[in-house]
Amino acid sequence: MFCFRFHPSKMESSIIFIFLSLSLFSNNCNFFFQVHASKYNHGKVKFKLIHRHSPELGKMSGTTLGPPSSSRERIKQLIHSDTARLHAISHRLVPRRKNFQVETLRSSNLVELPMRSAADIGTGQYFVSFRIGSPPRKFIMIADTGSTVTWMKCKYKCKTCFDDRVHHHERIFNPKTSRTFIPIPCLSSMCKQDLARSFSLQKCHRSTSPCAYDFRYSDGTKVLGIFGNDTVIVRLTNGKKIKVPDVMIGCSETIFGNFHDIDGVMGLGFDQHSFAVKAAEKFGNKFSYCLVDHLSPSDLVNFLVFGEVDDSTLPKMQYTELLLGIVNPYYAVNVSGISIDGEMLAIPSYAWDLKSGGGFIVDSGSSLTHLVEPVFNQVIAAFQAPISKFKKLSLSVGPSEPQYCFGDVGYKESLMPKLEVHFADGAKLTPPVKSYVIDAAEGVKCLGFVPTRWPGPSVIGNILQQNHLWEFDLLNGKLGFASSSCTFDD
Numbered sequence: 001m002f003c004f005r006f007h008p009s010k011m012e013s014s015i016i017f018i019f020l021s022l023s024l025f026s027n028n029c030n031f032f033f034q035v036h037a038s039k040y041n042h043g044k045v046k047f048k049l050i051h052r053h054s055p056e057l058g059k060m061s062g063t064t065l066g067p068p069s070s071s072r073e074r075i076k077q078l079i080h081s082d083t084a085r086l087h088a089i090s091h092r093l094v095p096r097r098k099n100f101q102v103e104t105l106r107s108s109n110l111v112e113l114p115m116r117s118a119a120d121i122g123t124g125q126y127f128v129s130f131r132i133g134s135p136p137r138k139f140i141m142i143a144d145t146g147s148t149v150t151w152m153k154c155k156y157k158c159k160t161c162f163d164d165r166v167h168h169h170e171r172i173f174n175p176k177t178s179r180t181f182i183p184i185p186c187l188s189s190m191c192k193q194d195l196a197r198s199f200s201l202q203k204c205h206r207s208t209s210p211c212a213y214d215f216r217y218s219d220g221t222k223v224l225g226i227f228g229n230d231t232v233i234v235r236l237t238n239g240k241k242i243k244v245p246d247v248m249i250g251c252s253e254t255i256f257g258n259f260h261d262i263d264g265v266m267g268l269g270f271d272q273h274s275f276a277v278k279a280a281e282k283f284g285n286k287f288s289y290c291l292v293d294h295l296s297p298s299d300l301v302n303f304l305v306f307g308e309v310d311d312s313t314l315p316k317m318q319y320t321e322l323l324l325g326i327v328n329p330y331y332a333v334n335v336s337g338i339s340i341d342g343e344m345l346a347i348p349s350y351a352w353d354l355k356s357g358g359g360f361i362v363d364s365g366s367s368l369t370h371l372v373e374p375v376f377n378q379v380i381a382a383f384q385a386p387i388s389k390f391k392k393l394s395l396s397v398g399p400s401e402p403q404y405c406f407g408d409v410g411y412k413e414s415l416m417p418k419l420e421v422h423f424a425d426g427a428k429l430t431p432p433v434k435s436y437v438i439d440a441a442e443g444v445k446c447l448g449f450v451p452t453r454w455p456g457p458s459v460i461g462n463i464l465q466q467n468h469l470w471e472f473d474l475l476n477g478k479l480g481f482a483s484s485s486c487t488f489d490d
Contacts (some may be wrong), residue, residue, distance in 0.1 A: 047234075049126040049143060049289065049302040126302065126364065130266055131233040132249065133178035139171050139263040143304070144365065148271035148329060149198050149213070149227075151250030152264030156210075156226060158253040171263045175228060175251055183210035184227040184248070195227060198273065213250060221257030225250050232275065244282060248273040269329030283307050285475035290486035291364065291466050293434065302486065309469060314482045320423035322472060322479040326354055327361065327457070331472065333479055334424035335360040335458075338375065340382040341417040347378050352424075357455030362470070362479065366461040368402065368450050369436070375458055376451040379419075380404060383447055386416055393444055402438075402446035411445060413437070421460070429481060435464050 128143045132152070139152050154173045155161050175181040184190055186204035191211035196202075201212040210226040228251060232244040252264065268276045276287075283306035291302045323332035335352050337344050350356040351374045358372060371379060383404065390406035413433040421429040440446040448463055471480035 047128050047143075047304045049128055049291075049304050127262070128266055128304070130264075132230055132247070133173065133175075134180040134231055135178075136231075136233040137171065137173065137178075139173070141264050141266040142262055143266045144268055147265050147267040148269040148274045149215070149250050150247065150265065150267040150275045151215075151223065151225060151252045153255070154225060154251035154253055156251045156253060161253045173251065173264075175230070178230055180231040180245070182229050184229065185209075186211045191227065194273070197271070198227075200227065215250075221255070223250075223252045223256075224254040225252035227251075232278075234279070242282070244275075244278055247275055247278045271329065274329075279306055286471060286473050288469055288471040289364065290469045290484055291462055292486045293466050309471065314469060314484060317469075317471065317480040317482045318427040318429075319473075319478045319480045320425050320427040322474075322477050323354070324474065324477055327359070330361045330363060331479070332457075333360050333362055333460075335421060336424040337422040338379060339420045339422060340379075342420075344422075345378040345382060347375050351375050351454075351458070358457070360458050360460060362460045362465070364462040364465060366459045367463055368448050369461045369464045370450050370452045370457075370459040372454045372456055372458050373451055374454055376449060379449060380447065382417065387447070389415070390445075395440055395444065395446065402440060402448065402450060404449075405440055405444055405446040408443055408445045427481075429460075429464075429468075431464050432467060435466050438463060 126143050127140055130139050130141045130150075131137065132139065132150075141150070141152065152173045153161075153171070154175065156175055175183075184195075186209040187207060188211065191200050192202060195211060195213070199213050199215050201214055210228065212226050213224065215223040228249060229246045230249050232247045233241055234244060235241050250264075267274045286306075286308050288305045288309050289303065321334050323334065326332045332354060337347060337352075339345065351358045351372055353359065380403075387404060387406050390409070390411065393405045393407055395402065395405055416433045416437050418433075419431065419436055421431075423429075436448045437445055438448040448461075452458070467483060467485070468481050469484040469486070473480065
């Protein structure tokens with residue numbers, strides 16, 4: 001097992017994203033990474049995030065992505081994805097020493113990327129359009145904070161790989177047609193040491209061989225390919241395109257398992273080789289995202305922003321400590337309690353403590369909110385009285401489904417109690433009722449909480465995060481949030 005320490009130059013900085021799926025198993029080790037301020041000021045970039053159930057993805061040829069056939073199928077797909085996600089997070093929740101050094105940045109860099117919803121094979125919630133190579137080619141990638149490597153389906157030396165997709169003029173990356181693609185040598189220290197955590201293979205067949213990898217995902221999917229560096233193109237909100245050079249990418253020629261519907265993965269995890277860190281060199285030390293209601297009209301867009309969002313219509317942002325380097329590549333926070341209608345629940349303090357095997361993670365790759373049993377039992381008990389007035393129902397969509405569902409005849413949001421999540425430093429998240437009493441099927445409401453075994457992490461899922469702007473300040477180790485309609489001007 002190999003652990004590394006990253007020492008970028010004093011004028012570099014990193015931005016990490018917190019959303020979306022696909023989690024690699026990783027070896028447990030103390031992980032060291034220094035984050036420094038950036039000298040660059042290239043303006044604002046915004047990416048559209050495409051949710052898995054978006055009609056936009058349903059238009060792709062031969063895909064199963066897009067709107068599900070029914071509300072029941074929608075929740076079934078989300079639960080399937082959550083199960084694999086939580087399994088991977090649980091394997092990573094091992095306390096690790098933090099050794100991040102961050103220097104002050106005084107700039108207002110901003111980059112935005114739009115996001116919409118989409119359907120997948122249980123490995124991703126949000127997708128993003130991504131252009132790579134010279135000349136650049138467009139790919140639809142899973143945006144994933146659980147992955148540190150950006151990779152796409154590729155033809156490098158394999159003559160027959162993905163021939164069916166090539167025949168139908170679908171998106172396959174060919175490094176030989178990109179004048180900026182440079183393979184990483186197998187014999188290099190980069191391959192042998194730095195990329196050991198990214199599943200590089202240590203055996204070199206020839207001295208000229210490129211650095212190969214063998215990824216194993218939490219659902220059993222296996223991806224093999226080679227590492228290289230190439231240029232990524234991003235568009236600023238003023239219309240100008242700029243280049244992000246030397247981004248490490250994976251050319252995946254062999255895939256066993258899922259991923260038949262997607263072009264690849266955008267690695268947004270906390271690692272010096274991820275796209276997130278490379279983007280940070282140009283766009284500052286903050287990133288934000290805003291997710292609209294899953295059931296909102298399709299013209300409302302989820303987005304990811306590099307830089308600082310300055311919007312006068314936002315209420316005052318609340319801030320809490322962001323625990324970096326504890327459960328890489330995820331984002332942990334210090335939760336101190338949950339209240340229902342202003343009354344704090346009798347939840348044992350060890351449930352919030354990372355060192356005791358508990359803790360809370362903010363994760364946009366999980367849909368529902370997963371609570372360890374000591375927390376779940378208290379929250380559900382507080383809802384028993386109000387939901388007992390309605391007919392109890394079952395979704396019957398498989399394991400890990402919401403356990404408390406009821407008919408919506410006579411239902412009003414005003415009949416439900418107010419839930420608040422309290423952070424150790426005084427901040428409070430007050431989600432709208434529709435974010436924790438969710439529409440699960442026609443005529444069926446469910447509490448949007450799922451129990452998970454203790455010890456382990458609790459996870460604040462993306463449905464509970466909806467209709468809020470979330471700002472990740474990596475320079476100061478802070479997580480900011482505020483209620484928002486997610487309709488910012490560019």
